[in-house]
Structures are given as structure tokens and as C-alpha cells.
Amino acid sequence: MQHTVPEDQVHYLWDEGNEPTLRIESGDEISVETREVSDGQITPESTTEVLGDLDVSRLYPLVGPVYVEGAEPGDTLKVEILSIETRGWGWTAILPGLGLLPDEFPDPYLRIFDLSADTTPLDDVAKIPVEPFFGTMGVCPAGAREQTVMPPGTFGGNMDTRQLVQGSTLYLPVQVEGAHFSCGDAHGAQGDGEVCVTGIEAPMAGTFRLSVEKRTIPAPQWSAPGQLTPRVDDGVFFGTTGVGPDLYVCAQDAVRAMVAHLVETRSLSAEDAYVLASLCVDLKISEIVDAGQYIVSAVLPLAVFA
Amino acid sequence: MQHTVPEDQVHYLWDEGNEPTLRIESGDEISVETREVSDGQITPESTTEVLGDLDVSRLYPLVGPVYVEGAEPGDTLKVEILSIETRGWGWTAILPGLGLLPDEFPDPYLRIFDLSADTTPLDDVAKIPVEPFFGTMGVCPAGAREQTVMPPGTFGGNMDTRQLVQGSTLYLPVQVEGAHFSCGDAHGAQGDGEVCVTGIEAPMAGTFRLSVEKRTIPAPQWSAPGQLTPRVDDGVFFGTTGVGPDLYVCAQDAVRAMVAHLVETRSLSAEDAYVLASLCVDLKISEIVDAGQYIVSAVLPLAVFA
Numbered sequence: 001m002q003h004t005v006p007e008d009q010v011h012y013l014w015d016e017g018n019e020p021t022l023r024i025e026s027g028d029e030i031s032v033e034t035r036e037v038s039d040g041q042i043t044p045e046s047t048t049e050v051l052g053d054l055d056v057s058r059l060y061p062l063v064g065p066v067y068v069e070g071a072e073p074g075d076t077l078k079v080e081i082l083s084i085e086t087r088g089w090g091w092t093a094i095l096p097g098l099g100l101l102p103d104e105f106p107d108p109y110l111r112i113f114d115l116s117a118d119t120t121p122l123d124d125v126a127k128i129p130v131e132p133f134f135g136t137m138g139v140c141p142a143g144a145r146e147q148t149v150m151p152p153g154t155f156g157g158n159m160d161t162r163q164l165v166q167g168s169t170l171y172l173p174v175q176v177e178g179a180h181f182s183c184g185d186a187h188g189a190q191g192d193g194e195v196c197v198t199g200i201e202a203p204m205a206g207t208f209r210l211s212v213e214k215r216t217i218p219a220p221q222w223s224a225p226g227q228l229t230p231r232v233d234d235g236v237f238f239g240t241t242g243v244g245p246d247l248y249v250c251a252q253d254a255v256r257a258m259v260a261h262l263v264e265t266r267s268l269s270a271e272d273a274y275v276l277a278s279l280c281v282d283l284k285i286s287e288i289v290d291a292g293q294y295i296v297s298a299v300l301p302l303a304v305f306a
Numbered sequence: 307m308q309h310t311v312p313e314d315q316v317h318y319l320w321d322e323g324n325e326p327t328l329r330i331e332s333g334d335e336i337s338v339e340t341r342e343v344s345d346g347q348i349t350p351e352s353t354t355e356v357l358g359d360l361d362v363s364r365l366y367p368l369v370g371p372v373y374v375e376g377a378e379p380g381d382t383l384k385v386e387i388l389s390i391e392t393r394g395w396g397w398t399a400i401l402p403g404l405g406l407l408p409d410e411f412p413d414p415y416l417r418i419f420d421l422s423a424d425t426t427p428l429d430d431v432a433k434i435p436v437e438p439f440f441g442t443m444g445v446c447p448a449g450a451r452e453q454t455v456m457p458p459g460t461f462g463g464n465m466d467t468r469q470l471v472q473g474s475t476l477y478l479p480v481q482v483e484g485a486h487f488s489c490g491d492a493h494g495a496q497g498d499g500e501v502c503v504t505g506i507e508a509p510m511a512g513t514f515r516l517s518v519e520k521r522t523i524p525a526p527q528w529s530a531p532g533q534l535t536p537r538v539d540d541g542v543f544f545g546t547t548g549v550g551p552d553l554y555v556c557a558q559d560a561v562r563a564m565v566a567h568l569v570e571t572r573s574l575s576a577e578d579a580y581v582l583a584s585l586c587v588d589l590k591i592s593e594i595v596d597a598g599q600y601i602v603s604a605v606l607p608l609a610v611f612a
Binding site for chain 2: 099100148154158197226237240241248251254282292295296
């Protein structure tokens, strides 16, 4: 059975009281059409000035919740991501006070990207692979009352996990009766970490199959098909590292070194280097077991410059 | 110019007073033959009992230091990893009190692996890709006096970074005159994170080209060629996640969920699941910017089961 989730009924908060916009049986397919995360406040014609006037209460418009018959707390909701399709454009911003390096990047910055092809250019310097996914897919958290969408949780939500592309399957721990699945906040591209705080934020269409499984998982799990970014995965990688007792600081140090490297070697402004890191650089925990000194690597596929 | 680093002269500690075992010019090549990390205390015939009697002062036998003429503090040592060759076997152990999940795995456990082929079997359950690298490559830290090898630092050292395979290049910040490059602690396989505290610890042969660059980097950087584990990188991946305010706890939760998944679905003991996670599972920071709630994913290439 196929359904369309009403696209004009969105919610901006997780709340157990949100009325389902659709009720389906386990195994049914749904199609969605979602707004970009600013809810239309940013358009293809926007400039950086728009960032000063954002109404933050309108961030994260999610479609749903979708009520799945038979889903009970303790169950697992299987979300098969059947298709994802961009709507031709998206934006990436540096937002003051947010992101991994807020002290180095205190000023707002906005870029608009064309998502109509397989890659999108960052000026004439890099070609960013377009591999879209929904940044937010989740079930309603137990007891949620006007809970903000930005932080994810064991219920999923704002997972910003780039592996969840078309062909992937996401498993979510059901916390309320009917699961109350919602989604939105799609990205045209993003690296592991989303370091500048945005991917390529984009309106998106998608189809999912939702099924209830009578088993319990502690947090989201997923499977993903093959290479994520086949256009660049076979080429040479460049890595910077952060070493120390705090993984968060390690990640900051690694990204700081990557931004410096990109500015030095690639004719990029610091802002564009940070944006490129958010869209193409993957944060890996290289080791987490060596006497309290950890290494986080920031890894860039150099084929984006080819 | 080609040199052989004396293989019988090893050091177990970083120390500025360690006498160089070789002096070379910038741009020279060196060949090394290194012992596995236990310094011969573990052999292909060893059983778990050996772990109770390890002399820890003999862990991390490193060859070198190699003095590179012209290297000064503030320079960068370029280490081109020209070749790496296994010596046919290696071992992986769970060591009490160490690793990412010490509470769940309080008992010692040892497995011997055959490294004579492209993959090495974990019983008849999984085929682990053999992609060897040196777990420890570093320059002597400034001011080092009997400093243990286990924790790495901005000088490199015990980096346990799986990307540093044959064909890669590592850049290290020189901290003492002559750089004093040492290496050892090679691994036949390891995932990002090395979660059980060991890779496949193995004796290894390698060749490097060492060159001095008159520029300064804050911490190790590297480049790596193409796919790291081409035998499994194109297949399906399975991911578990940890979500929360502490990246270390997120990583623990993700690995805990992966171990549980492997035990449930793959006829593996908990110990072998943990070992497989250490050898094949990569820890990724999926997002690090969402209002203080982070996601670490533990990612397993399912092609190891093919």
C-alpha cells in the first residue's frame, strides 16, 4: 500500500501530542516532500544577510508524524529508504556560535549550491559529490513535550548520518505507540561530522517502506549499500589528526589543521575551507585505546579537486 | 642511498638520550625488520595462558632511532611508506583492564592469525582483509625521558592509524635535532579505533624514504592511496550507533551494540565479536555539532562474511 505524507502539515518540535498526519499498516510505503531546514526562509536568491533574521522557531520543519499500526514501545521500526531525489538546489551556512570551531568562525556565511547534477562545484576549486540523505528521521521520543529537533537521541531524529542514502535501511527503537515517524532536514552532501553545522540543506523528495519488527535495539542501527561517494572513494585521501585526551578537542584540532591545509594549498578562503570540510571531510576515530591519548583523523578525498 | 636499520638494537621507551642506530641523509631509503609488539613473548604456538606472564617492560620494541641529517625542531619529517610485508602470522588479544569495553571483557583472550594470504579467517565465520601497517611510527618527543610508547602524541608514535598502509605518506612534526625516527608495533589488520586494544600484532618488514621539509605542522598528517580494503569496501555496511554528550561513551555504546549484533546474528562468541570489531569495524563521528548530543557509528563491512 502506498501513501503520501501531507507535505503542508509540518511540526517543528517532538511532542507526544502531535496529531498523526497519516496512519499506515506495517509494510506500507510512504512518499514525502520535505522543505529545507529553514522552512523557506532561505531561497536560491538569498545572501548572507538573511542569516541575521532567521526565525529559529521555524527551523526543522518535519513531515509527519506517521502512525504505524501495531508499533509499540520496545519494538523496532525498520525504515527502508527506497528513493531520494533533490529539488535542484541547497544551501550551506556557517552560523555564529554553532559548529565545531565557533571561535575561529564568528561571522555568518552563506553559500547556495546547485544540486541538479552528480557533483556541485565549490567555485572552480572542488567538485562536491551529491549523495543526498535525510538529516532527520526519527520516531517520537517517549514523553516528548515541545522537545527541540536539533539534538538527536536514541530515538534517532537529527542524526545527520551520511550513510543513510537511497538504498539504506535505518532501524529505530520505537518509544511511543504507533512509532510516530517524522522526517525532514535533508542534505545534498555532508561528511562524517558535519563540522560547520550544516550540510547542503535542501528540499527533497523521498520514499520509504516502514515496517514494525518485534525486537528491541538500544539505539539506531543501519545498513548502507556499497561505497557512499563512488566518484571520489577510490582516489587518494589526505588526513590531518588531533591527538589528546579529549575526543572533541581532537576533532577540533584535526579540522583546524585541515582548514589551514586547504587555505594554504587550494586557494580557498577560511570560510570555504570550513564549508568544504563540512561537506566532504570524514571524521574517523583512528584509535581510542592507547592510554588515554586518542587520535581523531579528518579525512578528505582529494578526488574532489580532480 | 639505501640503508638497513639494525634490527637487533631496539628501544622500549622514547628518550632523547637513545643513541641513533643509523644516520642518514634526507631523501635516503631505509629498510626495517620489526618484532611484534610483545617482543617475542608471544609466538604462533602461544595460548591464552601466556598473557598472564607478559613482561610489560618488553612491550613496544622499536627499531631506531634513525638520525636524519638536517632535521631540526619545527621541521616536518616526510615518511614515504614504500613497502610493507608480513612475516606470515600475527596475534590479537583482549587484555584485562585495557580496550574500549574493559568491564564487559575482564578475562584475557588470545587468537593467532595466519597472515600468509590476502585475507585471514576468523574460524569459518569471517575473512578479515590483511592490509598491514606499522602501528607505531614517530619522532622522538622533545624532552622525552623514559617515556612509554603506548600513548601517541603530536610527535606521532603509537598512532594505530590504519590508513598508513604501503603507498601512504606520513608527515611528522620534528621535535629534536635529527628527528630520531623509530618504528615497530606493526598490525596485519585493524579497524579505525582498534577497540579491543590490539590489531593483528605481527612481525613485519618495511621500507621507507625519509625526507626533511622546512615547514611546520601541528600534529601528524598523512595521505593514503585509494581504498584501504578493496576486498570489502564496495559491499554492504552495517552500522550501530551511540548517541549522547560524551564521544567516548558514544563509541562504547556503538561497539557494545555491534558486539551484541554479531553474537546474535553470526555465531560468534562475545570475545570473537569484540576481536572482529577491533580488526574490521571503523568508528566514525557521524555528527559532532547538534546541540551537545553526538553520534558515533561503528561500521562493519558485511563482505567479511562473504
